[in-house]
Amino acid sequence: MNAIAVYCGSNKGIDPDFTKIAQELGIYLADNKIEVIYGAGNIGLMGEVADAALNNGGAVTGVIPHFLKEKEVCHLGLTHLFLV
Numbered sequence: 001m002n003a004i005a006v007y008c009g010s011n012k013g014i015d016p017d018f019t020k021i022a023q024e025l026g027i028y029l030a031d032n033k034i035e036v037i038y039g040a041g042n043i044g045l046m047g048e049v050a051d052a053a054l055n056n057g058g059a060v061t062g063v064i065p066h067f068l069k070e071k072e073v074c075h076l077g078l079t080h081l082f083l084v
């Protein structure tokens with residue numbers, strides 16, 4: 001497997017373990033050279049997965065519609081960013 005799409009919360013939720021698990025997932029994917037593909041946000045659990053992967057040498061691709069990029073907080077440090 002070369003890449004995996006990740007869908008999870010745009011907030012961190014009420015349990016701190018959610019954040020820890022999201023970070024562990026990002027690290028695992030980076031360590032195993034599996035690219036993360038997700039909705040390009042830099043907040044919430046999705047942002048945690050992306051940041052953990054990036055901080056551990058992983059590749060992260062974000063895909064976000066133009067109108068959401070203007071409305072939401074878009075991660076600008078991704079390996080690839082596609083505006084659709």
